Every structure is written in C-alpha cells, then in structure tokens.
Amino acid sequence: MLNILKKLRKSSDTFGLDIGTSAVKAVQIKSGSVTGMASVGLPADTIADGSIRDTQAVADAIKEAVVKAGIGGLEAAIAVCGRELIIKKVQIPEVPARDVHDVVMLEAEHHIPFAIDEVFIDHHTLGRSSGQMDVILVAVKKSKVNEYMAVVDQAGFNPLIVDVDGFALGNQWELNFPSEAREAVALIDIGAAIMKTNVVRGGATIFARDIPFGGNNYTQAIAQRLNISFQQAEDAKLGKDVGVKWETLVPPLEAISRELSLEVQRTFDYFASTAESERIGKIVLAGGCAQLPGLNEYLASNWGIPVELARPFERIEVAPAYAEEAAAMAPALAVAVGLGLRRSGDKEQSK
Ligand SMILES: Nc1ncnc2c1ncn2[C@@H]1O[C@H](COP(=O)(O)OP(=O)(O)OP(=O)(O)O)[C@@H](O)[C@H]1O
Numbered sequence: 001m002l003n004i005l006k007k008l009r010k011s012s013d014t015f016g017l018d019i020g021t022s023a024v025k026a027v028q029i030k031s032g033s034v035t036g037m038a039s040v041g042l043p044a045d046t047i048a049d050g051s052i053r054d055t056q057a058v059a060d061a062i063k064e065a066v067v068k069a070g071i072g073g074l075e076a077a078i079a080v081c082g083r084e085l086i087i088k089k090v091q092i093p094e095v096p097a098r099d100v101h102d103v104v105m106l107e108a109e110h111h112i113p114f115a116i117d118e119v120f121i122d123h124h125t126l127g128r129s130s131g132q133m134d135v136i137l138v139a140v141k142k143s144k145v146n147e148y149m150a151v152v153d154q155a156g157f158n159p160l161i162v163d164v165d166g167f168a169l170g171n172q173w174e175l176n177f178p179s180e181a182r183e184a185v186a187l188i189d190i191g192a193a194i195m196k197t198n199v200v201r202g203g204a205t206i207f208a209r210d211i212p213f214g215g216n217n218y219t220q221a222i223a224q225r226l227n228i229s230f231q232q233a234e235d236a237k238l239g240k241d242v243g244v245k246w247e248t249l250v251p252p253l254e255a256i257s258r259e260l261s262l263e264v265q266r267t268f269d270y271f272a273s274t275a276e277s278e279r280i281g282k283i284v285l286a287g288g289c290a291q292l293p294g295l296n297e298y299l300a301s302n303w304g305i306p307v308e309l310a311r312p313f314e315r316i317e318v319a320p321a322y323a324e325e326a327a328a329m330a331p332a333l334a335v336a337v338g339l340g341l342r343r344s345g346d347k348e349q350s351k
C-alpha cells in the first residue's frame with residue numbers, strides 16, 4: 001500500500017476514484033459493503049498517454065460519477081500509473097527502521113531517470129537478510145500527481161489519498177483472496193491505454209511495471225484494418241451492432257493479442273532478472289480488456305499457467321442496486337474497489 005501524500009487527518013468515508021483513460025469509476029465501500037458505485041465514460045483523447053488533455057471534461061465526469069453513484073463524501077482515494085511512475089526493488093545496507101527513508105532517498109538517485117526534487121518517493125521494506133535490506137522503491141513525478149489532484153479538486157473533491165493503480169489492484173486482491181498469499185501471483189490490469197503489472201507474494205508487491213499497451217491498441221488495429229473510425233471500431237470490438245461482422249475482427253484481434261503476450265513476456269523476463277528463481281503461479285487479469293473474449297484462454301495456453309479474471313467483489317457485499325454493474329464489469333472495477341478500500345492513515349497502521 002502506498003500513500004504518496006502523507007496527510008495525517010483520518011477519514012472514514014473516503015471513496016475510490018479511478019480516473020482511467022476511457023472512464024471515471026467511483027466506488028464507495030463501507031464496512032465491507034458497496035455503498036455507491038458508478039462509471040462514466042470519457043470521450044477519446046480526453047486523457048492520452050496518461051496525461052489529462054481536457055481537464056474540464058474529466059472534472060465533469062468525476063462529478064457525474066459521484067452523483068450517479070450516490071456518494072455523499074468529499075474525500076477521494078485516487079491513483080496514478082504509467083510512464084512517470086518508477087517502481088523498483090533495490091538493495092540497501094541494513095539500517096534501523098527510522099533511517100530507512102534517508103538511505104532510500106540517497107539510493108533513489110541511482111535508480112530514477114528524473115531529478116530527485118521532481119518526484120515524490122515512497123518505499124516499503126520487503127525483508128532483511130545478511131546485512132542487506134530489500135526495499136520496493138516508488139517514485140512518481142510530482143507534476144503527474146499534481147495534475148490528477150488538480151482535476152479532482154476542480155470537480156469539488158479532496159484527493160486525500162494518492163495511490164498507484166497496480167497497488168490498488170493488489171489491495172483488493174489481498175482482501176478478496178488472502179489465503180492465496182503464498183505463491184507469486186501476477187496481477188495484470190489491462191485498461192484502455194496502460195497495462196499495469198503487480199506481482200504479489202505473501203501480501204507484498206515483489207515487482208511492478210506499467211507499460212503503454214491496452215484496449216485502444218485493439219481498437220486502433222480494427223479501425224485501421226477495416227478503415228472505420230475509432231468509435232465504430234470500439235463499438236464493434238464490444239460486440240455492439242454497427243454492421244461489422246465479428247469474423248472480420250478476428251485477424252486484428254489476434255495480431256494485437258500476440259503483441260500483448262509478447263509484452264507480458266517482456267515483463268516476466270524483466271521480473272525473472274530481478275527475482276532469483278521466483279516462479280509465477282498464476283495470472284489474474286483485471287481491467288476492461290480482460291473481458292475480451294478468449295484473451296485469458298490465449299494467455300493461459302501461451303504461458304502454461306492458470307489465467308483467471310479478477311473478482312474484486314469476492315468478499316465484498318454488493319447491494320442489488322449495484323449487482324448488475326458489478327457483475328457486468330467486475331474486472332474493470334478492480335482498481336476502483338482497491339481504492340475504495342483505502343483509508344487515510346491505513347499505510348501507517350498496517351506496519
Ligand atoms: N467486453 C469487452 N471486450 C473487449 N474489450 C473490452 C470489453 N469491455 C471493455 N473493454 C475494453 O477495456 C478498455 C477499458 O478498460 P478500463 O476501464 O479498465 O480502462 P481505463 O481504466 O479507462 O484505462 P487505463 O487504466 O488504461 O487508463 C477499453 O479499451 C474497452 O474497449
């Protein structure tokens with residue numbers, strides 16, 4: 001868990017606000033039950049490459065999502081992802097807990113391609129052995145955090161917690177499947193534009209990586225191949241009747257799934273180079289793209305390990321009012337659920 005912003009005030013009715021490339025999703029969870037949930041789509045190019053191009057449109061979508069969800073609170077837990085985020089496992093000499101932060105700050109300079117005063121830094125300790133400590137270092141551009149906070153503020157809400165998509169994914173996984181904490185599991189959220197990977201074991205992140213790849217790659221390939229607009233291609237991909245036969249989509253879909261599998265392979269190779277002889281037991285797919293028909297079977301046959309769809313509501317009660325949406329788009333709501341579970345101060349409490 002992460003809170004890039006260390007605010008001390010405690011809040012009990014924070015809601016999760018997932019500002020994604022294709023939609024804004026708001027989820028409020030109180031005492032293990034969903035008490036508000038809604039998703040509002042964003043027009044194409046409102047957010048591109050993870051950067052907000054039209055702040056007013058995003059602010060309006062946030063307001064609309066919160067109203068639609070029936071959420072009363074003002075305090076939001078949001079997350080960032082993508083290129084301006086660096087997550088790395090680093091080794092530092094063993095030092096007392098109170099000194100870890102200072103040592104991590106010094107070490108960070110060697111691992112971050114940005115000036116140290118341009119980033120917020122956070123960390124969590126994985127373990128200590130023979131005079132060394134393994135630490136997960138998280139650095140995110142301040143400008144990115146400020147951009148996302150500003151749009152929440154513009155919508156009239158208070159961005160009390162700023163997390164990372166991948167960690168929010170881990171947060172809901174831990175709550176929903178605590179008994180599976182022993183084997184390394186690759187949680188992969190494939191959104192419209194960014195694929196976030198968080199490899200967890202024993203309740204902790206041991207590796208994380210974001211890459212620019214997602215559902216838009218499929219949509220663009222369809223649009224190009226069939227010479228139709230992005231919107232038509234998107235509708236066709238979602239099985240809406242726009243006069244495009246599903247068979248004609250198969251070649252571009254297959255081509256992009258092959259690319260996606262290669263991207264997953266690169267991520268796993270990179271993981272293998274950082275973690276000695278660690279084996280990934282299974283993949284859990286989240287994000288809207290996880291629902292692409294056949295994708296999980298395809299990845300499972302490529303990888304020879306089980307590939308499941310995320311079930312963010314496994315241990316969370318869902319009132320009938322939200323049941324349909326929760327069932328229809330569960331994998332796409334995983335990050336929002338993970339954020340909805342966050343409370344200010346919980347990082348400090350969990351130590
Ligand atoms: N049933 C489905 N079949 C195929 N693709 C789907 C389906 N449902 C949603 N998608 C795709 O999932 C993507 C949206 O997923 P999601 O809501 O997780 O993304 P996001 O959070 O907006 O984006 P990001 O996290 O990348 O910023 C879109 O590309 C959409 O076309």
Ligand SMILES: [Mg+2]
Binds near residue numbers: 018020021192287335
């Ligand atoms: Mg997303």
